[in-house]
Amino acid sequence: MLLCAWAAAHLEMEPQVRTVLFATGTLFSYLFSAFLPLAAYPTSQAPHWRIGAKLYLGLTLVATALFITIAFIFRWEAKRKTVENTEESAEEDQRSSVS
Missing domain, CATH: 1.20.5 (Single alpha-helices involved in coiled-coils or other helix-helix interfaces)
Structure with a gap:
């Protein structure tokens, strides 16, 4: 959220750039949330x-x-x-x- 607030404040004259940044940020956030835990915590290694x-x-x-x-x-x-x-x-x- 902090990055979104900074982008809104510092890119107020660039709505297209702000839109692309928010969209790509959301995309990467969802990808990390979906796939990173699968790689970081494989069930074969549980609970260690x-x-x-x-x-x-x-x-x-x-x-x-x-x-x-x-x-x-x-x-x-x-x-x-x-x-x-x-x-x-x-x-x-x-x-x-x-x-």
């Missing part, structure tokens, strides 16, 4: 699965790193836009004072 918990822990760490990276990128982008906007407004102020 070899890979299940390790796989899910690894995916959780990757997702956490991805979320943190995306958060830093969005903060950097917001700062960059703020600087650009202040520079543009300063230039406009200079132009209007000269005229």
